[in-house]
Amino acid sequence: MTTTAPPRTPAPAVQREPRPVPAWRRGLRPYVLSIPAVLIIVGILYPFVLGAYYAFLNYAAVVRRPVFIGLQNFAEILSDPAFWTSVRVTLHYAVVATVVETVLGIGIALLLNRSTLVGRVFERVLILPLMIAPVIAGVIWGLMFNPQYGVLNYVLGLGSTFDWLGESTAIWSVILVDVWIYTPFVAILVLAGIRSLPKEPFEASAVDGASWFYMFRRLMLPMMWPYILVAVIFRFMDCLKIFDHVFVLTAGGPGDATRTLQIGAYQNSIIQLQYSQGSTYMFLLWVIVFVTARYLVSVLGKAQRRAAGSEE
Amino acid sequence: MASRELGPGERRFSPASIGADAALLVWFVFSLFPLVWMVLLALKTNAEQISTYFAFTPTLENFATVLSEEGERLTSVNFTDAILTSVINCVGAVIVSLVIGIPAAYAAGRWQYRGSNDVMFTILSFRFAPELMVIVPLFVIYNQIGLFDTNVGMIWVLQLVTMPLIVWILRSYFQDMPAELEQAALLDGYTRRRAFVMVALPLVRPGIAAAALLAFIFAWNNYVFPLILTGSQHTPVTVAVTRFLGGGGQAYYNLTAAAALIAALPPLLVALSIQRYLVRGLSFGAVKS
Numbered sequence: 001m002t003t004t005a006p007p008r009t010p011a012p013a014v015q016r017e018p019r020p021v022p023a024w025r026r027g028l029r030p031y032v033l034s035i036p037a038v039l040i041i042v043g044i045l046y047p048f049v050l051g052a053y054y055a056f057l058n059y060a061a062v063v064r065r066p067v068f069i070g071l072q073n074f075a076e077i078l079s080d081p082a083f084w085t086s087v088r089v090t091l092h093y094a095v096v097a098t099v100v101e102t103v104l105g106i107g108i109a110l111l112l113n114r115s116t117l118v119g120r121v122f123e124r125v126l127i128l129p130l131m132i133a134p135v136i137a138g139v140i141w142g143l144m145f146n147p148q149y150g151v152l153n154y155v156l157g158l159g160s161t162f163d164w165l166g167e168s169t170a171i172w173s174v175i176l177v178d179v180w181i182y183t184p185f186v187a188i189l190v191l192a193g194i195r196s197l198p199k200e201p202f203e204a205s206a207v208d209g210a211s212w213f214y215m216f217r218r219l220m221l222p223m224m225w226p227y228i229l230v231a232v233i234f235r236f237m238d239c240l241k242i243f244d245h246v247f248v249l250t251a252g253g254p255g256d257a258t259r260t261l262q263i264g265a266y267q268n269s270i271i272q273l274q275y276s277q278g279s280t281y282m283f284l285l286w287v288i289v290f291v292t293a294r295y296l297v298s299v300l301g302k303a304q305r306r307a308a309g310s311e312e
Numbered sequence: 313m314a315s316r317e318l319g320p321g322e323r324r325f326s327p328a329s330i331g332a333d334a335a336l337l338v339w340f341v342f343s344l345f346p347l348v349w350m351v352l353l354a355l356k357t358n359a360e361q362i363s364t365y366f367a368f369t370p371t372l373e374n375f376a377t378v379l380s381e382e383g384e385r386l387t388s389v390n391f392t393d394a395i396l397t398s399v400i401n402c403v404g405a406v407i408v409s410l411v412i413g414i415p416a417a418y419a420a421g422r423w424q425y426r427g428s429n430d431v432m433f434t435i436l437s438f439r440f441a442p443e444l445m446v447i448v449p450l451f452v453i454y455n456q457i458g459l460f461d462t463n464v465g466m467i468w469v470l471q472l473v474t475m476p477l478i479v480w481i482l483r484s485y486f487q488d489m490p491a492e493l494e495q496a497a498l499l500d501g502y503t504r505r506r507a508f509v510m511v512a513l514p515l516v517r518p519g520i521a522a523a524a525l526l527a528f529i530f531a532w533n534n535y536v537f538p539l540i541l542t543g544s545q546h547t548p549v550t551v552a553v554t555r556f557l558g559g560g561g562q563a564y565y566n567l568t569a570a571a572a573l574i575a576a577l578p579p580l581l582v583a584l585s586i587q588r589y590l591v592r593g594l595s596f597g598a599v600k601s
Contacts, residue, residue: 029504030419034431037416037479040471041434048441050449104339111336118333122340127590129343131583132576133533133550139557139572140346143353143565149361151349180343189599192591196600230598241442244535248554262444262536269448270540282445293440 052286054279061273073280083281085256086264090285092171093246093260094239097178101235102228104179105186110216112187113194123191130184138245141177145249165250170257174246178239186231193227194220226304233296240289261285350576353569361566374570378556383567387555388544391571394552398575400463401538401548402531405470406478406524413478414520418508420479421486432483436596438476446472447540454541461543469537474527477593481526484597485519486512522589529579549575 055073059066077083112119112126129137144152145164153162164173201219210218221228243262246252252259252267259267261281269278353361355370377383384390419425420432450469451460459465489512497507513520535550542551553575556568583590592600 027425030423030425030428033415033419034428036412037435037475038431040412040475041431043468044438044446044472045434047446047449047453050453051445054449108336108339111332114329114332116329116333118336122336124584124587125340125344127583127587128347128580130594131529131533131579132347133535133579135533135535135550136553136572136576137346139553139568140350142557143568144346144349149563149565180346184343185594188591189595192599227599230595234595237440241440243443248535248557262442265442265444265448266540269444270451275448275452278444278448282442282448285442286445289440289442290437293437 051279052283054275055283057276059276059279061275066276073276074284077277077280077284082256082259083264083284086259086261086281089171089256089258090240090242090260093175093178093242093258094236097175097182097239098232098236100175100179101183101186102232104183105231106190106228108183108187109190109194112191126184126187128184129181134181134244135248137177137181138248141173141180141245142249145173165254167254167257170250170254174249174258177245177249178242181245182235182238186235189231190224190227193224197223223307226300226307229296229300229303233293233300236296237289237293240292241285350569350573353566354573356566358564358566361564374566375574378567378571378574383556383571386564386567387552389547389552389555391549391552391574394547394549395574397463397466397546398532398548398550401466401470401546402528404463404467405474405531406527408467409471409474409478409527410520410524413475414482414513417479417482418486418512421483421489422491432480435476435479438472439596441472443472443536444540447537451540460541461545463546465541466538466546466548469541470531470534472537473530473534477527477530477596478523480596481523481593482516482519484592484600485516488600489515518589522586522593525582525586526590526593529582532579 056068056070057066058069058072108126112123144150147153147163148160150164152158152164153160163169197220201223202215205215205219241262242260243266246258246260247263247266250258252263262285265278265281265285267278268274268281352366354374355372356363356368357371357373360368378391416431420428447469450465454460454465459468493515494507494511497511498504502510532548533550538546538548538551542548547555549571553568553571556564556571586593
């Protein structure tokens with residue numbers, strides 16, 4: 001009988017003490033587990049650092065032996081109006097898209113939160129635009145934007161004269177596509193936040209006869225603030241480095257109307273093979289993103305602590 | 313649980329409720345119309361493609377054309393190969409990310425160690441890094457060492473998309489798992505490794521599946537990496553779709569829509585299957601639901 005113990009069952013506790021592991025080895029454990037990930041980080045950081053280094057070289061495909069030229073690229077690019085146009089376009093895009101998506105996303109989340117039949121059906125299909133590739137969203141909208149053959153002018157009764165991707169309209173059209181793709185992102189994050197809120201404060205203030213708007217402004221918004229901030233941070237950061245659907249819709253044009261910083265860097269690096277200029281664009285964009293991210297994450301930390309404190 | 317209503321006066325068939333449903337309906341017409349239009353276009357013949365009619369006799373021949381040699385002649389990309397390339401690249405990137413990311417996520421979720429926050433925030437910063445800053449040097453390096461236009465090259469760079477997602481999501485799952493469960497297993501005589509494999513890992517299995525599938529979607533949908541780092545041999549679907557736009561000097565709306573539909577289908581199906589876990593995944597575990 002003693003030899004027929006089933007395999008793979010753990011030995012009973014009384015028979016086997018945990019194998020003692022020296023303290024110094026226990027302390028190393030998390031490091032050992034993280035080593036492969038750190039190696040990957042290094043593997044990705046290497047080209048990243050190299051890219052930053054390019055910004056300080058006179059590196060282009062035609063330059064056989066690039067040399068270190070210090071801040072010359074930065075001086076050139078910071079005094080180039082084309083760069084500042086890109087900064088303006090990028091900020092315009094990022095601010096408008098983030099604000100519109102946040103407002104619409106909160107609105108949709110509030111509407112879905114009523115959990116009516118309509119709401120439950122819509123909640124399931126809400127995320128569909130978010131899940132298809134942004135470049136494919138760009139392709140589809142491109143087909144619809146066509147003034148002659150596109151369906152939008154036909155459905156909206158605009159005739160064949162309204163040019164969605166014209167000089168003055170293109171930036172708004174690419175923002176429209178961004179809103180179409182990413183508003184669901186804000187909505188599902190905010191909806192998750194609303195559903196995690198405690199019910200009691202709302203019931204209490206309902207008893208006190210508070211209006212819906214008062215409760216929304218004084219209770220829900222403050223408690224929701226961390227969730228909204230997470231959505232805003234993700235959207236704003238992603239908008240600063242927007243590329244996919246804008247590239248396929250306009251490639252930065254007409255002229256430089258939608259030439260965001262990443263598209264500018266693409267044109268410099270990949271089309272004109274001016275690696276240094278493209279990298280300088282990216283270096284400056286990275287600085288903008290990094291500073292903004294640090295600031296927003298610190299705001300988020302404060303908001304989360306405040307929200308956690310208010311619950312206790 | 314039964315009622316999620318937050319305000320008074322929100323009865324089921326009140327004017328306010330009907331107004332709210334109407335507002336939702338407006339959003340969903342806006343939201344779904346492009347997708348419906350993509351399907352309609354994909355079912356139209358060449359002659360009908362430039363019309364804006366909604367009524368026509370549907371045909372599946374566009375899908376056949378996209379996947380045939382005719383499609384390859386127009387775009388110089390074999391779309392069937394492109395699908396295969398996308399599958400290989402994305403599955404490869406997700407597997408590498410899982411093998412490497414699960415231990416790191418476990419370490420970060422279980423222990424606070426010196427440098428743990430730095431490692432985690434470096435990984436997070438990938439999420440917000442401007443891709444081109446990495447791609448341009450990689451473009452130069454890949455051309456030198458022969459990784460340009462290869463699946464290995466794409467799998468490597470897709471880590472930038474898949475790794476942060478998997479590490480951050482799984483870290484939040486490991487943090488939420490009570491440490492007592494593993495301690496109990498240790499008391500029962502399990503080794504650390506066994507406790508991890510037999511207790512911790514099965515408990516976060518739904519998280520692992522959701523993170524892996526979401527990472528797959530993000531890798532599949534990526535456009536800027538293959539745009540620059542692949543040529544004609546290993547083009548994935550996102551790049552292949554755009555080739556139909558100018559194919560043969562003529563616009564093929566219907567073929568473009570059919571190709572887009574094929575390319576969009578896998579992420580849509582995967583997303584619907586993991587909908588419960590999406591919030592946590594999309595927000596990197598910062599928002600739990």
